[in-house]
Amino acid sequence: MTLLQVEALDCRYGLLQAVRGVSFDIAQGETLALIGANGAGKTTLLRAIAGAHRPATGRVWFAGADITHMPAHRRVELGIALVSEGRRLFPSLTVEENLRVASARRRGRWNVDTVLDVFPLLKPRRHMPAATLSGGEQQAVAIGRALMSNPRLLLLDEVSLGLAPVVVDAVYRSLGDVIGEGATVLLVEQDLTRALQVAGRVVCMLEGRVVLQGEAASLDRDRVVSAYFGLRRPA
Amino acid sequence: MTVANAVLQGVFLGAFYAVLACGLSIMFGVMRIINLAHGDVAVLGAYIVYVIVERTGVPAFVAFAVALPVMVLLGYVLQLTVLERSLKSGILTPLLATFGLSIVIQNLLQLVFSPDVRSLGGSAGSVTTASWQVTSGLSVSALGLLVLVVAVLLFAALQLFLSKTRAGWIMRATAEDADAAELAGIDSRSVYARATAIAVGIAALGGLFLGIRSVFDPVSGPTQLIFAFEAVVIGGMGSLWGTLLGGIALGVAQTVGAQIHPQFAVMAGHLLFLAVLIVRFGGGRLVLRTA
Numbered sequence A: 001m002t003l004l005q006v007e008a009l010d011c012r013y014g015l016l017q018a019v020r021g022v023s024f025d026i027a028q029g030e031t032l033a034l035i036g037a038n039g040a041g042k043t044t045l046l047r048a049i050a051g052a053h054r055p056a057t058g059r060v061w062f063a064g065a066d067i068t069h070m071p072a073h074r075r076v077e078l079g080i081a082l083v084s085e086g087r088r089l090f091p092s093l094t095v096e097e098n099l100r101v102a103s104a105r106r107r108g109r110w111n112v113d114t115v116l117d118v119f120p121l122l123k124p125r126r127h128m129p130a131a132t133l134s135g136g137e138q139q140a141v142a143i144g145r146a147l148m149s150n151p152r153l154l155l156l157d158e159v160s161l162g163l164a165p166v167v168v169d170a171v172y173r174s175l176g177d178v179i180g181e182g183a184t185v186l187l188v189e190q191d192l193t194r195a196l197q198v199a200g201r202v203v204c205m206l207e208g209r210v211v212l213q214g215e216a217a218s219l220d221r222d223r224v225v226s227a228y229f230g231l232r233r234p235a
Numbered sequence B: 001m002t003v004a005n006a007v008l009q010g011v012f013l014g015a016f017y018a019v020l021a022c023g024l025s026i027m028f029g030v031m032r033i034i035n036l037a038h039g040d041v042a043v044l045g046a047y048i049v050y051v052i053v054e055r056t057g058v059p060a061f062v063a064f065a066v067a068l069p070v071m072v073l074l075g076y077v078l079q080l081t082v083l084e085r086s087l088k089s090g091i092l093t094p095l096l097a098t099f100g101l102s103i104v105i106q107n108l109l110q111l112v113f114s115p116d117v118r119s120l121g122g123s124a125g126s127v128t129t130a131s132w133q134v135t136s137g138l139s140v141s142a143l144g145l146l147v148l149v150v151a152v153l154l155f156a157a158l159q160l161f162l163s164k165t166r167a168g169w170i171m172r173a174t175a176e177d178a179d180a181a182e183l184a185g186i187d188s189r190s191v192y193a194r195a196t197a198i199a200v201g202i203a204a205l206g207g208l209f210l211g212i213r214s215v216f217d218p219v220s221g222p223t224q225l226i227f228a229f230e231a232v233v234i235g236g237m238g239s240l241w242g243t244l245l246g247g248i249a250l251g252v253a254q255t256v257g258a259q260i261h262p263q264f265a266v267m268a269g270h271l272l273f274l275a276v277l278i279v280r281f282g283g284g285r286l287v288l289r290t291a
């Protein structure tokens, strides 16, 4: 079953067109990696899906309903959660408060305790302001906050950015648990190897357009790399 | 009047300024709106209390209990209809919108109530006149004490709300990052509407105290706004306890200033305000902090 369908989406910042006619869809339970160079439009596309950026034209469908004009907080209620680039925690709120403000009406397995079980590094930090946490801890809170709404679709924007490799491994191990439980995930990842590892399918963007998409297993790395940098395929 | 007594009276006066400033501080803290109509909203609250008193003969405090829900609802609607739209188009628009609102309120009050001066002092019972002589130079008025106690309770209640309840965390989260709050499932419009509702309700309380302490007329708002604004700035913009302390500092500056010369009272408050502005934003950094 198709969970998310993006149809000819255009996103602009004034005159700058950040996303140009992007179409793709994600099936229930699928993990899709969105890759592309800096400025390709990945963050903008994710924000448009989450409702934080109003697209100029095009449509977004979620579970059969047209959500193009729905505000972000209502999409969270429907089951779309975005882990923003740069984490975007509420700095003066404690870890627990950051998690609890986000618990929406959706029922499911995620609550403060189950999130802390998946991210045990947060347990001793539970009552500390988010501003005092390390980068890895903050990223765990950001992911936990998204999980609190028991999403059907989890959008992850560069969750490994600025983290030490060991921390990235830990974050992805926890994500593995989440994905293993049947969540549908759309993730932006700069690390190509990791993206191809985690995802079943890959969409590659270049200057706002989708230039390549396919099963991760079937794509050869050179083709992905040349699409990524916008190089012509060697003859 | 001794200096000690001047300070004490200043604390009472300052508590009144803090109540006036409280709603201004909330709206600035949560939405970065400087509500130029805040003083007029307070005066509007005083008029609503006045009308209820005139029509029914109940004491002013009872009338306030009736006026409060009306004002809270008014704040909610005001945010959803006027301020919400203005927030979408940059930082200057809300300022202009509230400036316009200020004029509209003043003109409406002129139209309905004529420019006559009114007071709620006569309908507030013995609290307006009772006082205790502590020593020969030191007297405590019941009204001053009442305002101080109410102010402290008000700020304590708000502090508890913001730090201990989920609705309070949601308000702080929205204040810190509205975009991230939306993405966490928070309806920022409704949070803003609640913040303005609370602010307008508290402004009405300020209006009640204004009417009981002294007199008001349709154009009393801007003066109240200036004192409220000074209290907020002296206390550090957007900080709640700071606003209480800022109000008290302003009150004390005014009463101590009056010791030097009666006409120097208000000027002493302005000078304190300017001194704080220069210390905090001086040295070429004349920009508002956004954090």
Ligand SMILES: Nc1ncnc2c1ncn2[C@@H]1O[C@H](COP(=O)(O)OP(=O)(O)OP(=O)(O)O)[C@@H](O)[C@H]1O
Pocket: A013, A016, A017, A018, A036, A037, A038, A039, A040, A041, A042, A043, A044, A045, A085
């Ligand atoms: N708030 C903004 N205002 C104006 N232009 C923006 C804004 N955000 C992004 N852009 C521009 O839109 C384009 C796409 O940016 P976007 O952040 O979506 O790319 P990205 O693929 O996420 O890049 P990165 O890998 O650096 O995160 C870029 O040219 C960027 O400069």
Ligand SMILES: [Mg+2]
Pocket: A042, A043, A044, A085, A157
């Ligand atoms: Mg990005």
